[in-house]
Structure formats: C-alpha cells, structure tokens
Amino acid sequence: MTPETIGSALLQAVEATLAKEIAPHLTGEARFKTLMAASALRMVIREIAMADKIKASMVAMCAHAGTDDVAALIRSGAGDADAGLHARLLEHARIRSAVARPVSAEKG
C-alpha cells in the first residue's frame, strides 16, 4: 500500500465522519458548512485517484500543441478549429469536470 493510498483512505474516513456522523446532528449554517467540507474532501479524493489521467491528458494537449503555453497559442489563433487540439482539450476538461462535478451540481 502506497502512502498516497493511505492518505486517500484517511480522507475517505474523514469525509464519512463529517457527512454521516457529524452533519446529521447539526442544523443551519453549521450543517451546510460541514456538508460542504465533506463535498470538498470527496473532490480531493477523486482528484488523487485521477491524478495520473489529469497529468497524461495535459501532457497530450501540450505535445499536440507543441508548447507548454497552450492558452497563448490558442489566443494567437494558431489553434483555430484544430480538431486534434479540440479533442485533447475536451479529454482534459472531461477529466477535470468529473473531479469537480458533484460540487458544482450542488451550487445554487
């Protein structure tokens, strides 16, 4: 078992404690913030689990663009309608979105 796995397991325990053991005893602002903290922990857990995919998709995007500053390349117009670039941007965005989505769905 790697230290990262231990870290993730600990985070899962903290998240479950907040969401299932503490939050049910709270009301109002305290309950809202506790559930928000649990939600943030779930995001971190997903981010750790998907770290390799996030990095690989970023590397693929930069490799296709031929630069580490993909944002500047796109703003310059050099990536206009580039289907390969769009596919790599989308792959990266989907992974990042999967990390964040449950939290964003809770936002009002």
Place this chain on the structure above:
Amino acid sequence: MDALAQSRLGIWLSGTLGQEVRISHASKLSGGAIQENWLVETVMGGAGRALVIRKDAAATLSVSHSRADEFALITVAHKAGVLVPEPLAFCDDASVLGGPFAVMAKVDGVGLGPRIVKDMALGGDRDALTMRLGRELALIHAVRPPQGDLAFLGVPPANPALAEIGQMRAALDAMQAKRPALEWAMRWAERHVPPPDRITLCHRDFRTGNYMVDAHGLTAILDWEFAGWGDPICDIGWFCARCWRFGRGDLEAGGIGTRADFHKGYEAAGGGPVSPQAVFFWEVMAHVRWAVIALQQGVRHSSGIEFSLELALTGRITAELENALLDMTPPAIWTHA
C-alpha cells in the same frame, strides 16, 4: 440600529417622504464588510409599511457611490416599468445612520434559483412567468443611452461583443490564469461575433436566482450591481445559458420555461426580434463570463484576501464550464475558419 438611530431615521423619512413616518421595528437582514440590509417596519400615514434599508457599512467614498449607483439604476428601471422594489429615497447624509443608504419598499417572495426551478408551487403558471420575464427584460432594454442619471455607467462600448471578449481576457491575465479551454471558446467567439445590435441598458445578471416569485408569479427583478450599457442579446444569452438552468437543461429559458415563451414575452413588449445565432454567441460568452467570475471567486480565497471554503469550491466550477464550452464550440461549427 438603536433607538436613537431609529428616531433619526424616522425624522429623515418624514421630511423626505412628506408624511409622518414612525419606526416600529428594525432588524438586520444580512451583514457584510461593505453592506448592511435592514428590514424596517414603519407606520406611515396611519398604515403599516415595511421598508428595506440598504446601507454602506463604515464606507469608503467609492463604496458609497456603489449604493447610490444601484439606487439610480433601480430608479431608472422603475420609471421604465420594470418590476423592481419601489425605490423610495436615498440619503447621503452620514449623520442619519452613519453612512449613505437607500430606502426601498419590501418585496415578498422566494429568490433562490434551485428552489424556484424545483418547487412548482412557486411562480404561478410557468408559461406565464417565462413570458413575463421576457417582458421585463424588454422593458429594461427600452432604456437607451444617454441617461443623465446613469452617467456613471460611462460611454457605451462601440462593439459590446468584442469588448466582452477583451474584458474576459484581461481578467484572466490579471489572475495569471492559463485556461486553454476558455481561450478556445473566446477565440471561437472572436471569429463569430454577431453584427452589433442596438445599445441598451443591460441587467447583466438576469437569471433565475436573481428575481423573486411568490405563489402567483413574479414579484421583483433584483441584483442590479452589474448593469451597464451593452448588447441586449447578452441578457437573453445569460438567462438561457445551460449553466443557469439549475439541473433543468430541458427548460432552456432559465430552467423554468421554453425559449419560445420567453421570446414571445420579450418581442410582445417591444424587445425586437431575437436572432438565435446571436443568442448562441452570448450563451457561449455567458459560460466564459461565469467561468472567469468563478476563478476570481476562487482567487479571493487562495490569495488570502478572504478565507472561504465556498469561494474555493466556486473556483472549481470552472472545470465543468470549460467542458460545456468545448462541447458548444467543436471545430465543425467554426464556420469562418
């Protein structure tokens, strides 16, 4: 608000409104570093009337102007027939409550976006509500520059669409934020700028969550702090953008109704024809703008300006918005590439 302040407020209101006003109760609605909202129960002309006081807290001059500006905007909107809390008076005499404040009629209703979308007991007939919101937007857009009372809004942009793209890029640069997906969407937008429409007053935050409803229908259009001169279609794009439908993606008008009803209400009230292409452009820019605002919120936390887990999490919304933007702007729709 202690008894002495209530007494001073009553005297000032009596003189300003031209009738005796007695304060029976005052309670703080919400607090913050720069603003206080108070619910003030009064007896006015023998009848009870509830007011809302929006006050700058220990203000700097610039913050003081923002309350005055907001009051001016709501006053102009009210005169134009827009359903806003009735603006009653503005006081810039700090001796009354310690800082400038606006007085408005209290409006009842629910404003929380997710609740309005989900709770069908709110808002009355949804088709009628959707058309009514279109009508309200048309009334806002009937206000054209120049307006002496809105001089603080500055000179209208020659091309609001290009100006918006420039502002979003500048905002990213100010945060030193490298966001390829946002750049992709803005580059698409830059190459597909719609022909300039008329320039009107734009609310710039006209969406579900920023109006109030009761069981029968609309009660008020709120949150005017982003209003400015611009392309009116930007408000339609903001209202209809998927990111503001609160889980009801099928109800394209704000998660509460159809585009057809929204446009019907808009056009019937003189809002002019709505170009679907222009609306789509502004829906793309709505996602960009919300993504940039979310990043700015995240930076408020990460920079140490304001500790807030909620702000930190808001910054993370950007990823989902970027995903949506890439889905909206695939290479196949780059018609001018």
